[in-house]
Amino acid sequence: MSIRAALALAACLTSCGQRTPGTPAPEATSSSGTMVTLERGPCFGTCPVYRVSLGGDGRIGFTGTRFVTPVGSDTSRVAAEQVGRLVDSLDTAGFFALADEYVLNSPACGRYATDAPTVTITVRSGERSKTVRHDHGCADAPETLTGMERLIDSVAGTSRWTGR
Numbered sequence: 001m002s003i004r005a006a007l008a009l010a011a012c013l014t015s016c017g018q019r020t021p022g023t024p025a026p027e028a029t030s031s032s033g034t035m036v037t038l039e040r041g042p043c044f045g046t047c048p049v050y051r052v053s054l055g056g057d058g059r060i061g062f063t064g065t066r067f068v069t070p071v072g073s074d075t076s077r078v079a080a081e082q083v084g085r086l087v088d089s090l091d092t093a094g095f096f097a098l099a100d101e102y103v104l105n106s107p108a109c110g111r112y113a114t115d116a117p118t119v120t121i122t123v124r125s126g127e128r129s130k131t132v133r134h135d136h137g138c139a140d141a142p143e144t145l146t147g148m149e150r151l152i153d154s155v156a157g158t159s160r161w162t163g164r
Contacts, residue, residue: 033124034126035053035056035122035124036054036087036090036121036122037054037120037122037123038053038149038153039051039052040117040118040119041118042117043115047117048066048163049064049068050062050064050162051063052152052158054155054156058078058079058082058083060078060156060157061075062076069161074161076160091125093144093147095121095132098132098142101132102138102140103133104138108138108140110138111139113139118136120134121149134146
């Protein structure tokens with residue numbers, strides 16, 4: 001899936017979501033067992049540092065640490081179908097076939113530049129579970145991985161907390 005297609009899908013998926021503030025929860029939970037989590041680490045600069053999780057029931061848990069508003073926890077909600085389509089899109093784009101790590105000294109990293117953030121995605125759906133760590137300083141990480149990160153952010157609506 002191209003980044004352009006992923007972003008178009010994200011725009012379609014997020015147009016149905018409604019924000020519902022609630023009690024703070026660092027991680028969404030789901031009785032269906034489906035969970036997508038994205039965690040953005042620090043960089044040398046003002047990169048937002050946060051963790052967002054989307055449960056199969058549509059619940060979103062956000063915990064912001066730096067360069068987000070608010071710092072702390074918040075919740076939101078999207079339609080459960082959006083989370084299902086997100087998982088399907090990640091699967092179609094090849095998420096489960098990616099290397100586990102695109103970090104310094106890993107075979108998949110290639111040329112390396114320092115001071116970039118690391119993003120960790122975990123997808124659990126049914127019997128399948130996979131975590132991919134992506135240091136943005138790794139030149140050989142596939143472009144589609146960055147597109148997947150943006151798609152998760154878009155469906156979760158993290159821009160309400162990051163301002164980006």
